[in-house]
Structures are given as C-alpha cells and as structure tokens.
C-alpha cells in the first residue's frame with residue numbers, strides 16, 4: 532500500500548500515528564492490542580480526546596467539526612487509529628446518524644444534536660431491524676402515529692447493538708401504513724429514557740451482551756424530532772446503510788489480526804502451506820484497501836446523499852477477510868485457543884499462554900456477526916447483482 536502514498540500522505544499518516552499513540556491513554560490501547568473489547572467508558576474517553584483535537588468526525592461537513600481532507604487522508608486517519616489499537620468513535624454517532632442529520636436534518640436538529648453526537652455526549656443506538664424485518668427491512672411494522680405536535684410510537688426493534696448504553700435511538704418507523712412499503716417509512720429520533728421504552732438484552736454465543744431488543748409502548752415523541760420529510764425515511768436509510776457498508780470494510784481490523792497471527796506463528800511461518808494461506812489473506816487485504824480508496828475517491832464526485840452500491844462489495848469482501856483472519860488466529864493458537872479466561876493462572880513449570888489466546892475463540896465466534904449485520908452477505912450479493920452487474 533505504501534507505494535501508492537505520496538510524501539505528503541506518508542507525513543500525514545505519521546502525524547496521525549503520533550497523535551494516537553501519544554494522546555490516547557496507553558492502558559486502553561494495550562488492552563485492545565491483546566484482542567480485548569473496549570468498554571463504553573474507553574470508547575467515550577477516546578472519542579472525546581479526538582473531538583477536542585478536531586479528529587472525531589473528519590468526514591462530516593467542516594462547519595460541524597469535519598475536516599477538508601482527501602479520501603486518502605480520511606482512510607489514513609481510520610487506518611492509523613486501528614493500527615494504534617484506538618477504539619473507533621461510536622459508529623452509530625459518527626458514521627450513521629451524524630451524517631444523516633448533517634445532510635437531511637433541519638438547522639434546529641443539526642444545532643441540537645451534531646455537537647453532542649461528535650463529542651459522545653449522546654450515545655446513539657440504531658433502531659432499524661425488527662423480528663420480521665431484517666433483510667426485508669422495508670417490512671418493518673413499528674408505527675408512529677401523528678397526534679398534534681407529537682408522534683406516538685408502538686412496536687419492537689431487535690439486534691440493537693449496545694442499546695444498554697444508548698441515550699437516544701434513531702428509528703425507522705411506519706408513518707403511512709397505506710403507502711407502498713418503502714414509501715410509508717420515516718426517520719425519527721427517540722429519547723431512550725422516554726416513558727414506554729424498554730431494553731432487553733440478548734446473550735450471544737461468545738458469552739457477551741452486545742445486542743438487545745428494544746420495545747416501544749405508546750412512546751410520545753415530539754414531532755420536531757423527525758429527520759427530513761415524513762415518509763422519506765427510506766431514502767435516508769439507504770444513504771446511512773451505504774456509509775455503514777463502506778466503514779464495514781474493516782481493513783485495519785484484518786491487518787491487526789494478520790500482525791497477531793505473524794507474532795504467534797513461530798515455526799509455522801516456514802511451512803509452505805501456511806505461508807501460502809497467510810500470503811493470500813495479505814494480498815486480498817491490500818486489494819480490498821485499494822478498492823476502499825477507489826470507492827472513497829468516487830464518493831467525492833457524487834452529489835451529497837447519493838448511495839453508492841459499490842459499498843456492498845466492500846462490506847461483503849471485508850467481512851469475509853475479517854472472518855478468515857479470526858479463523859487463522861484460532862488455527863495458529865491450536866489448543867491454546869481453547870483456554871478459558873479462568874485458567875490463565877500459570878502453574879510452575881508451564882509457559883504462559885500466548886498473547887490474546889483467551890480472546891481468540893470468543894472473537895472467532897463473535898465475528899460470525901460480520902457477514903450478517905449491515906445487511907447480510909447474501910443480500911449484498913443481491914444488491915451487487917442488481918445495481919452493479921444489472922442482472
């Protein structure tokens with residue numbers, strides 16, 4: 532990748548690296564480097580440090596804290612952040628609702644929400660999926676019925692990531708049940724502390740609680756918390772999902788996992804079959820990185836708010852490579868990957884477990900999610916077939 536970078540780009544990357552390794556507390560970065568998850572407070576702390584330096588939301592409009600950076604600079608910012616093991620700013624804030632409000636929201640909504648969203652003073656959750664509306668999102672049934680200056684919301688969302696931390700939730704709601712599916716949906720901002728909102732956790736296969744169900748029972752929402760126009764929510768959702776898929780390429784995540792694989796591989800590195808597997812993963816990661824840069828460069832030439840179906844390719848390939856890297860890590864660790872956290876005390880005469888061993892298998896299981904969320908990979912293939920290959 533470095534061969535494609537100009538001298539200025541390399542200097543920029545170095546400036547970012549320097550910032551991340553000096554300003555973000557090392558205890559946070561060391562934990563993430565071992566493969567552990569960032570806590571809520573660690574994510575908020577790092578985002579606030581970045582925001583104080585004007586580095587939390589560089590892809591937003593400049594007047595709302597964005598930077599007039601090239602796509603390559605934006606990419607280098609994200610890459611150096613991941614490589615320095617800095618928690619990514621809250622994706623629901625920075626990559627999802629922030630750009631939607633900045634592009635489609637009223638001036639009042641922008642002033643009310645964007646500064647707090649950039650600074651992680653609000654933790655946003657994403658209320659799109661429902662029990663019978665995941666891939667077929669436009670079938671969603673949560674209703675918002677207009678009543679004077681308010682909407683009354685009833686229904687259920689599911690798989691809501693980190694809703695246990697959520698202060699506010701941006702929801703797709705049905706405002707016109709008579710209209711054709713996509714045409715009756717609106718984009719509504721809801722205070723999760725409002726009466727009638729209930730969050731129920733879902734336990735995952737890795738043992739963690741990362742996703743939740745969110746119930747709405749006669750929740751009264753001021754009508755001025757509608758983003759854009761009523762019944763135009765599907766347009767805003769497509770814009771958001773396009774951004775989400777570009778950010779889900781996760782090149783830095785794959786690179787970090789490959790680096791850990793190399794640190795742990797030892798004599799396996801001399802095995803030609805292993806080397807071939809590792810090299811193929813590395814080459815495909817570089818190819819993905821080049822594609823990310825191309826998509827970002829194209830994005831600059833599209834009118835604001837235009838969804839780019841090529842982002843589906845990045846989501847599809849990125850999630851596959853993230854999963855491959857997590858599988859390789861488990862394979863390299865061999866039996867050590869089966870270690871339980873409780874058994875990490877090392878008896879006399881035994882070597883300690885390799886770095887990150889206890890997190891490798893939970894990470895492998897946890898990362899099965901990557902081919903499901905942000906639109907499953909089968910659905911990405913449908914989008915690619917229809918919108919790009921024109922089948």
Ligand SMILES: Cc1cc2nc3c(=O)[nH]c(=O)nc-3n(C[C@H](O)[C@H](O)[C@H](O)COP(=O)(O)OP(=O)(O)OC[C@H]3O[C@@H](n4cnc5c(N)ncnc54)[C@H](O)[C@@H]3O)c2cc1C
Pocket residue numbers: 656657658659660661662663664665666667689690691692693742900903904905906907908909910913
């Ligand atoms: C860890 C995790 C976090 C998530 N976080 C959030 C969140 O914060 N907010 C939110 O709103 N949602 C979230 N989601 C939900 C996610 O977007 C949905 O799970 C996803 O869209 C798939 O929907 P579904 O689970 O209902 O599966 P279904 O749509 O029921 O799909 C089941 C299977 O059928 C396949 N399938 C469905 N339709 C087609 C088709 N037309 N052609 C071919 N195959 C098809 C799918 O690929 C899948 O394999 C999260 C999901 C996960 C796993």
